[in-house]
Amino acid sequence: MNTYTQIESQILSFIDNEKNGNFEELIIQAHLFQKENCQLLRNYCESICKEPRSWQDIPPLPTEAFKNSEEQIISFSKIQISSTFLTSGTTGEVRGSHHFHNLKLYEKSIHSTWANLQLPKLPIICLTQSPPASPDSSLIHMLSTLGGKFLINSSGHLDHSNLKLIIKKNNRPLVLAGTALAFLHLFESGKDIPTLPENSWVMETGGYKGSGREISKEDFYMMINNNLNVPIENIINEYSMTELSSQFYSIGMHDIHKGCHWVRTRVLKPGSDEEVPDEGIGLLSIYDLANLGSSISIMTNDLAKKKGNTFELLGRDKKSTPRGCSRAADEMLSKIKYGHK
């Protein structure tokens, strides 16, 4: 069996050029390598499918697996862990840990995805903390890899004056990036929000997980348009997870999410490992060759509509909490709080 470095090298080459390899062969090889080197993953995968014959047979690993504090989901020695990103979690919730042998594949995937999908080659200004202030955030590392400048200080406050200064000083198009919640906070801050230079873009990500907020994509994009003067067709949604190493992007209101040739997706019927038919709705599972150090197949909690070989994201973390007798009251409350139609 090839070593980590040998397989990594093959995948890096494949990311560079699709003609340098075969997705199916590479992912089966990576999966066998991961099973060989990670007992947790081996035990789970073999309880479902001992010998996958195609990439679709590889069981997607639940994110719960990344929450084990004693044994890690790693395909290399524990002492070789060089970086770790943590999942976000509400109070009292165990956070998942995604460990890396190195960040070559991760960073290669970030750069190559941005380039392959022809996303704007513009300066990126981030409504997030910087990597030193938040070293365990995969999102912030991603933005840093793309050359982002960071506007939220270590105590969590947005530097409005710096935002204005950067925009005034550069006076050329840029990408303003941040979580959907960060944009909402900016819009609701009551402070003067600078209009972005013409031909600028916005990149938003993350949904409203854990915030209790529910705003439709249409309403949110209109808020961006109204507050920042960025046309809706210049708004990018980034979709990924801490447990992954690659990203998907959609542009504007009705676009499907696109990834690159080293990632594939399946939309599964809840309660089974069968894929839904085209246009069917189910749970998104992601196969990411850049995840060589952990698990190349990940089960998300996200609801998606199957669109050929890709997907339309319908909602992030759509798990309903066990509410008992609460449906009517919760509906009523949402009216009282947010005035939804």
Add this chain to the structure above:
Amino acid sequence: MDTNKRATALSKAIGTQAETLLELVAKELGHRDSLDRFISYGDIYTRAHPISPILHIVSGNTPAAAIQTLTRGLLIGAFNQIKLPSEGIQEVEDFVEKLPSELKSLIEITRSRQTSTEWLRSARAVIVFGSDETVNEIESKLFPSQIFIPHNHKVSIAVIDSDENKEAAKLTALDIAKYDQQGCLSPHDIYVHPKEQPRSFAAKLADALSELNTKYPPTGRTIEENIKIDDLRRSYSFRSSNDTSVQIWKSDSNTDWTVVYEEDPQFAASPLGRFVFVKPLPNSLNDALNINKEHLSTIALYPFSIKRAETLSLCGATRICPLGSSQDPSIFWHHDGLQTLAPLVHWTDAG
């Protein structure tokens, strides 16, 4: 209509004896005629008047609870406004259809959020079924003079001390399958005495749920509910593949039913939808339920005895019932430990 006539009309709609409803009035209000005339009360006389209107904010997943709260409001003669979920509750609408016009005129139904928000301001009593957060939020919108009866998030469990008749698994399956385990009365966790081999009991329960599922498959689950079940199933499948203290049984190719055996006795919350945990009954159930005691509703007990109920009552449960009847509370039950008619009346004294 006097109380006797209302009880008679209601008894036909809910299939309960009018005499039973009148007995409930007598137990809650001291006398079956309390709402109709002055009755002797110590050295004075007193009579009750319904607090009216009552706003009932009810849930679609537990139609029985919705009908029960409406029945109580009608029995005391109050005007009842009901907020149904947007998809409606057919059982409630069928119930109303069975009532005579005099009682129908005491009911107003809406599915509209706008209307129910307006009703919230004018109601003299508000009965709400909802999550803790929701109940708190609605309470914050009320005036101090409004009576507020919350039925917030509650969970239930079952305790099986012994199973000599080998019927506990089937009775447990009934408690789980009815109303698709929605609501607060269906057990999340089944605590089985170690001498009854809890892991083997879990396998029997899986068989019983599977059998029940062929006759009564779940209907009307949302995709969000299925996702929650799927997510927890995969988490426990991962755990069971790496930890012999956990085992999972589940329906094939769908989310219909799930049984998880877990040696850790600490209470685990089910996502509902016929998803249940089986755990060994610990020496101290109190400790296992520690974080959920304030939310504990029902303990379904097998075999049932008042003597055993006395010891379990110390766990904080508001109801201990025979296994198999979790979802069918008596008309006399103290819903969430509270009186059901007494808070809905006020009194005029004479003498």
